Amino acid sequence: MxxxxxxxxxxxxxxxxxxxxxxxxxLAWPLAYGRFRGRILLEAISSIPLVLPPTVLGFYLIVALGxxxxxxxxxxxxxxxxxxxxxxxxxxxxxxxxxxxxxxPLVASLGGVDRRLLEVASxxxxxxxxxxxxxxxxxxxxxxxxxxxxxxxxxxxxxGVVLMVGGNLPGKTRTASIALFDQVQSFDMAGxxxxxxLLLGFAIAVLACTAWLRSRERAWV
Amino acid sequence: xxxxxxxxKCFPSGPLIEAGFELALGRFGLTVLFGPSGCGKTTVLRxxxxxxxxxxxxxxxxxxTWFHPDQKHPLPAERxxxxxxxxEPALFPHLSVAGNIAYGLRGWPAPARKARVEEMIRxxxxxxxxxxxxxxxxxxxxxxxxxxxxxxxxxxxxxLDEPFAALDRVAAEALRHNLRQILQSLGVPAILVTxxxxxxxxxxxxxxxxxxxxxxxxxxxxxxxxxDGAAQEAQLGAVLRARVTGRMEGLLRLAVGRMExxxxxxxxxxxxxxxxxxxxxxxxxxxxxxxxxxxxRIAATITGIEPLGALRxxxxxxxxxxxxxxxxxxxxxxxxxxxxxVQALIKASAIQVIPIEA
Numbered sequence: 001m002x003x004x005x006x007x008x009x010x011x012x013x014x015x016x017x018x019x020x021x022x023x024x025x026x027l028a029w030p031l032a033y034g035r036f037r038g039r040i041l042l043e044a045i046s047s048i049p050l051v052l053p054p055t056v057l058g059f060y061l062i063v064a065l066g067x068x069x070x071x072x073x074x075x076x077x078x079x080x081x082x083x084x085x086x087x088x089x090x091x092x093x094x095x096x097x098x099x100x101x102x103x104x105p106l107v108a109s110l111g112g113v114d115r116r117l118l119e120v121a122s123x124x125x126x127x128x129x130x131x132x133x134x135x136x137x138x139x140x141x142x143x144x145x146x147x148x149x150x151x152x153x154x155x156x157x158x159x160g161v162v163l164m165v166g167g168n169l170p171g172k173t174r175t176a177s178i179a180l181f182d183q184v185q186s187f188d189m190a191g192x193x194x195x196x197x198l199l200l201g202f203a204i205a206v207l208a209c210t211a212w213l214r215s216r217e218r219a220w221v
Numbered sequence: 222x223x224x225x226x227x228x229x230k231c232f233p234s235g236p237l238i239e240a241g242f243e244l245a246l247g248r249f250g251l252t253v254l255f256g257p258s259g260c261g262k263t264t265v266l267r268x269x270x271x272x273x274x275x276x277x278x279x280x281x282x283x284x285x286t287w288f289h290p291d292q293k294h295p296l297p298a299e300r301x302x303x304x305x306x307x308x309e310p311a312l313f314p315h316l317s318v319a320g321n322i323a324y325g326l327r328g329w330p331a332p333a334r335k336a337r338v339e340e341m342i343r344x345x346x347x348x349x350x351x352x353x354x355x356x357x358x359x360x361x362x363x364x365x366x367x368x369x370x371x372x373x374x375x376x377x378x379x380x381l382d383e384p385f386a387a388l389d390r391v392a393a394e395a396l397r398h399n400l401r402q403i404l405q406s407l408g409v410p411a412i413l414v415t416x417x418x419x420x421x422x423x424x425x426x427x428x429x430x431x432x433x434x435x436x437x438x439x440x441x442x443x444x445x446x447x448x449d450g451a452a453q454e455a456q457l458g459a460v461l462r463a464r465v466t467g468r469m470e471g472l473l474r475l476a477v478g479r480m481e482x483x484x485x486x487x488x489x490x491x492x493x494x495x496x497x498x499x500x501x502x503x504x505x506x507x508x509x510x511x512x513x514x515x516x517x518r519i520a521a522t523i524t525g526i527e528p529l530g531a532l533r534x535x536x537x538x539x540x541x542x543x544x545x546x547x548x549x550x551x552x553x554x555x556x557x558x559x560x561x562x563v564q565a566l567i568k569a570s571a572i573q574v575i576p577i578e579a
Contacts, residue, residue, distance in 0.1 A: 114311065116307055116309070116311040117311055117313060119272050119298070119305070119311075120305065120307070120311050120313075120370075121313075121324070122271075122272070122297070122298040122299045123270055123271075123272070123298050123301075123303055123304065123305040123371070124304075124324050124325030124370065124371075124374065125299045125300075125325050125327065125328075125374060126299055126324075126327075127297070127299050130299075130327075134324075135313060138315045139313075139314070139315060
């Protein structure tokens with residue numbers, strides 16, 4: 001078992017979830033309640049990673065994060081190292097790839113919050129931020145938690161984008177799913193089986209968690 | 222300081238809602254916004270609260286402008302200092318009863334906040350429920366919490382949108398009994414939306430009578446409701462002053478003008494009352510008649526017939542004015558015409574009696 005790859009996958013998944021949470025919470029508000037012209041476009045853009053082949057997404061991310069891109073150059077000037085084929089580059093790619101997995105359940109939950117509660121909160125002196133943070137978000141906690149779990153699980157097993165942006169550098173960008181790919185390539189079927197079983201068990205646990213959250217009808221009793 | 226309201230709001234493919242009135246702020250006064258369902262009462266409240274944006278007009282509170290068409294953004298709801306109570310209690314399910322009441326007190330020093338929450342809990346009779354979740358208290362208690370929550374931040378005005386509508390009769394009666402007293406003790410002016418004449422008469426100091434999206438009358442509830450034709454203009458049937466002439470088997474015998482009516486006795490010892498007769502409870506017949514279950518058979522003259530959707534509103538005079546709502550077919554079958562004599566049959570159960578306290 002390539003424990004180093006599993007540790008790296010976990011580190012990557014935890015870090016991307018930690019970055020995704022504030023970013024997703026910020027973006028979910030306009031998507032759930034916004035009444036502006038570009039809302040549909042924003043919704044479409046934020047969902048692109050769901051439908052685009054990972055290799056296509058990976059290609060554009062290489063272009064966007066590469067040494068000749070403004071972001072890549074700025075990063076290199078700031079840190080002295082390159083963004084592509086690094087853990088940080090991989091993390092950024094993971095955040096973008098997993099954003100819809102976080103956003104979709106959260107936005108759906110926010111949409112289900114009784115509008116009158118939001119209106120009452122505003123008559124009681126809460127501005128938009130207060131209404132969101134004190135009423136909408138606590139009432140949409142199941143969507144928030146589902147989003148976190150789903151994006152975390154997806155980050156654990158992501159393959160295509162990781163391979164494109166991170167390559168396969170042991171200890172740096174080689175994650176569990178890439179280690180599994182390597183094991184199959186080198187006919188280490190027993191090792192591949194162990195890695196695959198671990199990832200499968202993890203996926204089942206995560207899906208069971210989200211199913212349990214959704215099944216709880218009376219959340220506040 | 223006063224509230225000056227003059228605005229219009231138009232919904233796509235809906236009616237135009239217009240409101241114009243002045244209201245004193247800073248002292249208690251209960252204004253009833255009264256009218257049939259769907260006449261635009263709730264829209265008026267929502268525009269006042271800042272939950273809906275009017276299309277034109279102006280809303281000012283003292284020297285503060287809440288809405289003016291030239292403003293890019295009207296003053297948002299959170300800065301108007303208004304308490305709002307919906308038909309449904311709309312309590313925050315993730316907060317306790319005390320947490321709900323404390324919601325609007327953010328920014329208050331902790332001891333003042335605690336004292337205010339305790340005061341409101343005591344005032345509303347919620348002491349034993351303070352730490353319970355909204356799902357663990359009854360409908361009547363929920364509405365008390367909603368009222369306490371709206372009143373806790375000392376609003377300049379409280380808007381009550383049919384707060385008793387979702388409650389059972391006993392809970393509604395108990396809260397109605399307290400409401401005026403509570404608002405008076407806190408010195409808060411309020412606007413209460415209702416379509417129940419009993420509620421309007423029992424609670425209101427002033428009534429704004431609304432019909433078809435407009436405020437058509439403004440005055441004291443008793444005067445307005447008994448003014449000839451006012452209630453009918455608001456499509457509420459007739460509200461007639463009556464004298465009690467007898468009591469028998471749960472029924473009251475009432476003298477209304479030269480009519481004698483039988484109606485269910487609401488209980489209590491009173492000699493004067495309002496008899497509210499809704500047009501739906503009145504049917505008409507011509508010529509000789511046999512025995513009928515209706516207690517009230519009144520000879521009346523038709524003074525007018527107006528279309529009202531699929532129905533006809535037949536205005537009647539029997540010394541006092543009232544009306545019958547009948548189908549267009551029935552109107553044609555009976556060949557009804559203004560000036561004609563008919564028998565008006567009023568089911569006793571269709572008459573609501575509102576006692577007038579001596």
